[in-house]
Amino acid sequence: MWRRIARFILSYRIALSVILLGITIYMGFMAPHVQLSYEYASLLPKKDTVYQENQDFIKKFGAGSDVIVIGVQDSNFFNIDHFNRWDEMAAELKKIDGVEGMLSVANAYDIYKDRKAHKFKFDSIFPSRAQSQEQLDTLVEKLHTLPFYKGQLYNEKTHTYMMAITVSKALMATPKREKMVNQIQEVGNQFEADTGVKVHYSGMPYIRVVTSQKIKREFLMFILAALAVVIIILFSFFRSFKAVILPVTVVLIGVIWTLGLMAILGYKITLLTGMIPPLLIVIGVPNCIFLVNKYHNEYKGHGNKVKALQRTIMKIGNATFLTNLTTASGFATFLVTSSSILREFGLIASVNIMAVFMTSLIIIPTAFTFLEPPADKDMRHLDNNFIGKIIDKFVYVTQNHRQGIYIAFIVILLLSIVGITRIKSTGYMVDDLPKDDPIYLDLKFFEKNFDGLMPLEISIDTERPNGVLRTSNLKKIDEFSTALSQYKDLSPSLSLVNVLKFAKQAFYNGKEKYYSLPSYREQSFIFSYVGKSEGKIGDLKSFVDSTKQETRISFRMKDVGTTRMDDLLSRIRKEAAKIFPPDKYHVSVTGASVVFVKGTQYLVKSLFQSLGLAILLIATFMALMFNSRRMVFLSLVPNVIPLLFTAGIMGFTGIPIKASTILVFSIAFGISVDNTIHFLAKYRQELRLTNWNIGKSVVLALRETGFSMIYTSFVLFFGFGIFSLSSFGGTVALGILVSLTLLVALISNLILLPALLLALQRRATTRYFEEPFLEIFDEEEDIEQDELRIEGRDKNGNLLSETDEKDKTIDE
Template sequence: MRNKYLYLVFILITGLTCIFGYHLKDLKFNYVFESFFPTDDPDLEYYQKFEEIFGNDNDYLLVGLSHHPSIFDSSFLNKVNELTVKLEQNDKIEKVSSITNFYQPVISKAGVFKIPILHIKDPSRLNTDSVRIFQNTDLKEALINDKATATIILIQHQAITEKDEADQLVTSTEDLIDELDLYDYHLAGKIYAQGIFINTIQKELSIFLSASVILVILFLTITFRSWWAVIIPLLVVFLSTIWILGIMGMTDKPLDILMVLLPTIMFVVAMSDVVHIITKYIEQLRLGNTKIQAIKITVKEVGIATFLTSLTTGIGFITLLTASIQPIKEFGVYTATGVFIAYIISFTLLPACLILVPKPKISTLGYVKERWISWLSKGFRVVLRKKKQIVLINVVLIMVSLIGISQIKINTYLIEDLPTDDPLKQDFTFFDKNFGGSRPFELTATVLAPGKNVLSPEIINEIDNVEKYLKEEFYAGNIVSPSTLVKATNQAINGGVSQEYRLPNNTKNWEKVQPFLKRLRTNESYTRLIGKDEKIGRISMRVGDIGSDISLKRTELLKQFILHNTDTSLVNFTVTGTSNLIDKNNEYLAENMFYGLSIAFLAVALIAGILFKSFKMVLITLIPNIVPLFLVAGIMGFFGITLKLSTSIIFTIAFGIAVDDTIHFTSKLKIELAKGKSILYALKRTYLSTGKAIIITSIILSAGFLILVLSSFGGTFYTGLLISLTLIFALVIDLTLLPALIILTYINKN
């Protein structure tokens, strides 16, 4: 019978491992900004309609070129021109706008003439050209910085969804720049940033996996000092990781900036199960049981507690389904699945392997056992003597933490996950400083008045009014709108004079402009800014990466300005665009976090209630796991660690994992009480029996998550650091506050 069990276990696990291992080849890396938009949000629905009309607002690549002391150098401008021409030859590029191919149209009776703003082939005219460019403020802001030491090339490309295509376009652009010896350059744009993020994710995954393997081997060797206690657990951990990654490959779920945490989580969670099993197994062998008896007792006693801990950990991850962001939901589902995979493999493969390997020699570890018992006995005596002081200290810590919690800010930056000296961060900072930013920001103007269209004078005046606010108060750069078309047309029919780049100032001039505007309907500039029915117009601009907190406040002030300073019966202005959607994520963070934690609390309370059938024990189980969350939240507030997309998942993950030790402790207490022992004796036996496993698993878990501080992503760094701190706090509290509460609640009343 036993052999049949062993064969069945090995055949099933080998077969499933081959299946899941085969699908590892289908595992992809991806980081799509759009996937982090909040779902079920009316703004997302509106943006999707916007995208159908005008296309994605992120389909561009910015090239910033610096030259000192001034870009108005003939040799430099010739290189810029050559770069512009070569970029235009790329099939993936729809349009290239630069200072060397920018023309000002002049409309006369003889026809339409395109006058270049720079006469590249005539260096003697550079001074005159530069003066004319500086006189046109809008033109200057769109093409050069204030000091004329940098210029920008805007590349509008086709919609690209595949990483290989995006990398190819970025690489070909960089190659052209290098060929022309334009070494002082910067890039920005979705396809550029996503490529770097994915490459970083791939590199960090290998780092995390390598560090996790080394850590597991180190801890297992130090703790158990036996070859089988290193190799078998390592096999369990590896198989658990292969299974969940294989499932991701089968279901076409790519590894993104969140999912890259999964292998590390699998390592530490699987190790927690394994350590509890081996620790109990060795303990039963020391008590004189045979190998088979020790395995049976271990599976019976640890199996239930570990199932409950896997359940609470899984629930902690499943609560992420309450998030409004799809990658967080998927992270929760796959990680919860991985937790149960680790449990299944741990309680099938590990016992089967323990049956096959020789019974370990444990006599030489007697002194280690005595040392552990001595330490834990001292700890228990301290809890007995100082129980009230322990409770008081925790109350004080919570009160202090509340001060820190009140200082937590919800804020995120588009590129903040990277360190300041990272080239990508420096690129985006360059555009923020010199060209008003690189983040797209969009407004739409929808005509409400019957008989009017976007180009009607009344509507254009309203748009221009909003544009002025955007420049002066919103600090937007490179604003392009239907108003821009009208101003450029007015300038064109007035000889191209810079001062005529404005809206017509009377009815007669408006009538002169209208026929020429109608001729633009097939022009690319027209279709990018005005819908086919001419009832909706687009105001497009770029803004700096100022953080979602400031950005949302500015957006709200913009909405208030529109409400009180525009004629809402004529036109309706709506904020949209990818940047606005990413900023809006923060509006949901706190709500999602508290909602998810509430579900986790209720689930743990339900488990404790079923286990003990006592409301007091429900509170005793919850309180020691709430305190660490308060402490970590307080630390975030005091040290200015903001609540953002990555750090918002810390609390639900940490609670789901930290409660494991409490479940193991209370489950063992129930077993001891069921044997007819007194509450005090049962508590002492529980403390001495589970203390070692709790300490070892907490250290392994904390060290495992601490590996994440090796990440160059700020969010991943803080996720690892703060979860590690939470688990350490939970360990200390489980060995102090938890037994103190049990003593004060039950023993003193007997």
């Protein structure tokens, strides 16, 4: 098959190049249309119970998460100058496009009883601008008599104050969200400059926008960094601009195709999909290295350019196709998950990995047909003394110290198992951000002073119309809310009970001692006032459904992580079961915090399944390639040990298992097995040439493939290393851990795999290994020269063709 492919590529190289150019132009036209995601991708499948409960809750009560919060800690907050400046800031924020409303102590309202109209009225506690310190002090005393706001808008003990800004949900779905957030920050920065008081920002919309801005900046940075790394490494190895420009051209086409395909499919750039272009650069360059290396090696051996190119395609094309197939398979396993973000990542990555392979197989040989034959200086890298000495060391160790190799790897394996037992699994909303990042610091500010910001919602279904308004049920809700408010990770509750307590206090002329749940007798009077009232008290839709059968209790909570969250949810459900018997009530615990935690757990579980599927799939490919169960086992050993080693390192260093770190294993395994395929493919070719001399074949395979394995591993190691420059902890962990895994895999494939082959001899290398289901090109088989004509014209315009053993310069 590869004889025909080689002949086809070289014979129709112009047409294939034109097709590639056309596709690239189209993809380049589509690429600018790809958008940046500003939403947290849904990690849960739509059929999941937790997801459905949250969607049902949103339909009844609204999302309640489109709020940006601003906070300050100021012991002089109620100094007239500071307070008026805070009030002015609120007025400035209201003018920003996309800001729909806000609530803070400056515009907090009080409720008054209108006896004549039998309804409640509302009035701001503070005027638009305080006229004197005396007046302000009096009004502050009034504020402190209203428990409704304590813990919600201010913390008197720590002198912290919060402003909740409701933003337009429609605007948040457009690019204007960045401008809105930037304007909010500008207003806050001016307040800081005027008062000297630090302003803190948080809230789900704010975190999403600022995080997306970081992703946008890093997206371009990683592409440029990946290109810089591969250019430096390629030039260091080959010392030839041709050997640098061609691979860079191939991977740049891959980047354009990636962005174009994302735009066509409507996928957005997320923290995960944003890594695909630099990943393709890093993963695509090794294809080019193997092709260039083989071309130079072949040409150096016989001096015929056409023969060198066709043999390069036939020998390296097949092996490289299989290595790219295994790498793509590692990513493609994400397609079987129910997580949309993983499916998008898996599809784009796997398709474009194969596209980059096909592009390299066309562009590299085609370009070399038009270029001068490689000069001696272009092929000096084949005699790289430094790399050669390293390979000689590996050969010596595998031949003379196999027992030491086994002992070393057994020790590594045992230590890895010990480390694995120490691994913890957890995930936080902002755990990908460094501890000194402003987003992280501001979130911790609100957690410390207001018990967090992550929404936790509890819905209580009384299972009968008007059941919420029954006195017995209101008492149960109050008891439940009071019990949960004692939890250190939860804020004070906000529910219908709080509103009724506020209304009762107003009914008794604002006396603080009456801030309590109305009695049965008091309810009739208070509800009659509430029913006639307008605004926040009269409209209870955000707390009670239309049938008054179901109500909500809202909390804010700290970002406690998945482990503590499970314990917290368990305690909440036990508390609910004690107060609300399950046979009479249905209590649902939901909200963005619950969905995020369950989504993270689901994602980790899916990634474990994907890793298992990747190992199974790649093992199947190995079985088809080598037709030997023993050889499949031998090929997996040097690639599984690095995974265990990395997992052990995670355990010893305290790096937890979470979505970003478990991703390491599927990616690293799919890539590291490439070296195994190249080595075993060459090993089988040498077996035929050496008349089944296993020892000699191992050494020859190691000497030829060792150069390319080391070159490509250098690219991969430093290429993935660029992700350590990220401001996202998960991306940093991905880069460091994948680089570490690939480095260990390189050593394992260069030392352990040859040692096992030499030790097991005929027990592993059976005759079945010689006759695979998927044939890899036989070293001795060539295309007949009269079957292949690469035509061109010489400098005088005469038609010439390259069909003999002499090289001719071809000018098209």
